[in-house]
Amino acid sequence: MNKNTLLALGIVAAISFGSAGSALAAEAGPQPPRQKWTFSGPFGHYDKQQLQRGFKVYREVCQACHSLKLVAFRTLGQPGALGFSEGQIKALAAEYQINDGPNDSGEMFQRAGRPSDYFPPIFANEQAARATHNGALPVDLSVIAKARTYEVGFPGFLIDIVRQYQENGVDYLHALLTGYEEKAPAGETLTPNQFWNKYFPGHKISMRPPLEDKRVEYTDGSPQTVDQYARDVTAFLMWAAEPHLEARKRIGFQVMIFLIVFAGLAYFTKKKIWASAH
Amino acid sequence: MSGSSNFKPKSAILQWTERRLPILGLMHSSFVAYPTPRNLNYWWTFGGILSFCLGVQIITGIVLAMHYTPTVAGAFDSVEHIMRDVNYGWLIRYVHANGASMFFIAVYIHIFRGLYYGSYKEPREILWILGVIIFLLMMATAFMGYVLPWGQMSFWGATVITNLFSAIPGIGPKVVEFLWGGYSVDQPTLQRFFSLHYLLPFMIAGVVVLHIWALHEVGQNNPAGIDVKSDKDTVPFTPYATAKDNFAMICFMIFFAWFVFYIPNYLGHADNYIPANPLQTPTHIVPEWYFLPFYAILRAIPSKLGGVIAMFGSIALLAFLPWLDRAKTRSAKYRPLFKQFFWVFVLCCIGLGWLGAKPAEGGYVIASRILTAYYFIHFLVILPLLSYYEKPSPLPASIADSVLGKQPAKA
Numbered sequence: 001m002n003k004n005t006l007l008a009l010g011i012v013a014a015i016s017f018g019s020a021g022s023a024l025a026a027e028a029g030p031q032p033p034r035q036k037w038t039f040s041g042p043f044g045h046y047d048k049q050q051l052q053r054g055f056k057v058y059r060e061v062c063q064a065c066h067s068l069k070l071v072a073f074r075t076l077g078q079p080g081a082l083g084f085s086e087g088q089i090k091a092l093a094a095e096y097q098i099n100d101g102p103n104d105s106g107e108m109f110q111r112a113g114r115p116s117d118y119f120p121p122i123f124a125n126e127q128a129a130r131a132t133h134n135g136a137l138p139v140d141l142s143v144i145a146k147a148r149t150y151e152v153g154f155p156g157f158l159i160d161i162v163r164q165y166q167e168n169g170v171d172y173l174h175a176l177l178t179g180y181e182e183k184a185p186a187g188e189t190l191t192p193n194q195f196w197n198k199y200f201p202g203h204k205i206s207m208r209p210p211l212e213d214k215r216v217e218y219t220d221g222s223p224q225t226v227d228q229y230a231r232d233v234t235a236f237l238m239w240a241a242e243p244h245l246e247a248r249k250r251i252g253f254q255v256m257i258f259l260i261v262f263a264g265l266a267y268f269t270k271k272k273i274w275a276s277a278h
Numbered sequence: 279m280s281g282s283s284n285f286k287p288k289s290a291i292l293q294w295t296e297r298r299l300p301i302l303g304l305m306h307s308s309f310v311a312y313p314t315p316r317n318l319n320y321w322w323t324f325g326g327i328l329s330f331c332l333g334v335q336i337i338t339g340i341v342l343a344m345h346y347t348p349t350v351a352g353a354f355d356s357v358e359h360i361m362r363d364v365n366y367g368w369l370i371r372y373v374h375a376n377g378a379s380m381f382f383i384a385v386y387i388h389i390f391r392g393l394y395y396g397s398y399k400e401p402r403e404i405l406w407i408l409g410v411i412i413f414l415l416m417m418a419t420a421f422m423g424y425v426l427p428w429g430q431m432s433f434w435g436a437t438v439i440t441n442l443f444s445a446i447p448g449i450g451p452k453v454v455e456f457l458w459g460g461y462s463v464d465q466p467t468l469q470r471f472f473s474l475h476y477l478l479p480f481m482i483a484g485v486v487v488l489h490i491w492a493l494h495e496v497g498q499n500n501p502a503g504i505d506v507k508s509d510k511d512t513v514p515f516t517p518y519a520t521a522k523d524n525f526a527m528i529c530f531m532i533f534f535a536w537f538v539f540y541i542p543n544y545l546g547h548a549d550n551y552i553p554a555n556p557l558q559t560p561t562h563i564v565p566e567w568y569f570l571p572f573y574a575i576l577r578a579i580p581s582k583l584g585g586v587i588a589m590f591g592s593i594a595l596l597a598f599l600p601w602l603d604r605a606k607t608r609s610a611k612y613r614p615l616f617k618q619f620f621w622v623f624v625l626c627c628i629g630l631g632w633l634g635a636k637p638a639e640g641g642y643v644i645a646s647r648i649l650t651a652y653y654f655i656h657f658l659v660i661l662p663l664l665s666y667y668e669k670p671s672p673l674p675a676s677i678a679d680s681v682l683g684k685q686p687a688k689a
């Protein structure tokens with residue numbers, strides 16, 4: 001490969017990605033610190049214990065306001081999920097009331113949830129949700145882990161391709177949940193329903209700090225701290241957004257091995273064929 | 279330049295059909311006997327890679343369309359249904375979404391290859407123009423595809439781009455309403471975009487056939503940029519080109535798979551995982567990376583109409599390239615000045631891409647204007663002048679000489 005070829009390769013890489021990473025919101029506050037996640041990297045996988053703890057946090061705290069309407073109960077027991085048994089899922093689903101109908105007399109009715117149901121909405125509609133939160137909307141959390149990110153400058157965004165770093169969304173969620181400050185900095189005023197958050201774009205968030213130490217009881221001995229809760233619920237939300245992540249990475253590895261071997265064979269075939277032509 | 283067509287199948291049945299429809303002979307002369315210059319390098323493998331990309335998009339796209347719902351209320355959720363409930367739906371969608379980016383990476387390499395080696399010059403003008411048409415169709419297809427998942431970027435990207443047509447004097451607003459099928463981007467818009475997004479790839483496939491037909495009529499250009507003069511200058515497509523294309527394509531698949539399996543959302547926007555909301559404008563509306571250089575040109579011009587003309591002009595200009603660059607020497611290898619301007623132009627395009635992702639303010643705007651001006655100057659001033667003033671270095675006597683050693687005084 002000559003100099004120009006290399007240069008051109010670099011250029012193509014730069015054109016392709018130069019812009020992608022830098023395209024996003026710059027108005028947010030400081031960059032969320034990067035965390036260690038079990039599901040990052042080529043062999044990433046979910047920690048079932050952690051997902052279960054995170055689910056507990058979701059149920060006991062976030063669920064008061066945030067729905068999870070794209071997630072079906074049955075998926076909690078899928079491979080690469082929380083590891084719940086069929087019985088556990090049945091019991092869990094039955095705790096929820098699902099709107100159904102109309103029945104034979106034309107009435108809508110409520111019934112206990114079944115594994116095939118989805119997590120029901122918390123509020124009847126957006127207006128009702130806003131009305132109970134002083135006009136702010138607690139968003140659905142089904143894909144939130146993929147719907148947030150932060151800007152990574154040059155050359156970090158290129159290094160992320162090689163390192164396979166795509167955990168920006170969860171870094172942000174963890175930072176958001178742990179990033180509340182007691183009061184706004186001097187010169188900033190908050191309404192009684194606003195709170196100061198280091199990482200929320202614009203800093204003034206209408207969600208009161210949802211977590212506090214000891215709020216949720218853990219039975220596996222994990223620390224009952226805001227930081228641990230935030231980590232666990234965020235991991236759970238990553239699973240909710242990307243339930244097939246484990247399969248993806250596992251199959252990806254097999255595909256890679258196959259392609260690399262295949263490329264080797266193809267290379268030597270090509271070499272042999274061309275040997276007589278030079 | 280078609281290869282030998284005296285192909286005769288062995289089996290009697292095939293001989294019978296071949297006398298009535300000589301399709302095997304056509305295949306044989308196009309993909310087996312077809313003579314390819316023996317000095318082709320790996321930049322020539324991207325044509326095959328592009329055909330692969332088109333095939334991948336069509337196959338994954340058809341499967342997606344079996345599960346996708348083109349309605350304002352259902353589109354976002356149906357894509358999530360594909361991601362969660364359809365068997366290997368996540369794989370199919372990630373291949374399709376990343377496949378669009380891979381397609382553009384390949385096409386940009388392919389185009390810059392043509393620019394460097396002068397592949398647009400006589401007798402390949404029509405071949406080149408067909409390529410420009412494919413590029414335009416790809417852009418239209420990708421733009422409309424990106425609208426389908428109906429996320430925030432889908433909706434606002436569609437709004438910004440369709441609004442460009444309102445700059446047409448007089449009839450602009452009517453044209454936009456016609457495109458929308460209403461008074462804003464809404465259900466009719468989504469539904470027609472889906473229909474067109476399904477249609478255009480097949481039109482691309484049609485133009486690709488013409489593109490390859492034209493190619494096989496005039497023959498491939500090559501790194502030396504000189505014509506084939508004898509059989510010694512070529513090798514048969516199979517096994518030579520096939521083996522090389524095969525290796526390059528597998529390497530490309532490794533690159534592709536890296537994104538699909540490990541960082542499938544890297545090239546997308548997080549905002550597109552937020553369902554479309556006509557009442558809430560995202561802070562930055564940024565198109566997909568492959569549109570950024572053109573987006574920068576659009577925003578560089580202070581008038582809306584001017585910006586639109588410059589943007590479309592920057593692409594249309596490519597079609598006139600064979601008549602702007604009149605130099606007889608094709609390959610940049612033997613054009614010392616052109617070669618340097620080529621690399622400056624490449625940097626200019628990267629710069630525009632970078633600026634396209636930046637907010638349109640302050641220094642970014644000034645830089646965009648300078649680079650936009652340079653983009654046009656490259657084609658309209660530098661290339662025509664170089665055609666007359668540049669003194670090319672001596673060309674090798676033949677392609678065979680250029681590979682087998684007998685080089686003229688090194689360029």
Ligand code: HEM
Nearest residue numbers: 335336339340342343346371375378420423424426427479
């Ligand atoms: C030239 C080839 C093509 C290109 C460049 C292309 C590009 C795209 C892009 C950029 C998206 C948005 C991906 C996302 O972010 O989710 C998309 C979505 C989609 N495309 Fe294509 N596409 C092509 C061919 C096709 C074909 C042939 C079909 C159907 C027969 C198709 C069906 C779909 C469907 C149903 C979606 C929505 C689902 C989704 O968003 O994942 N595409 N396409």
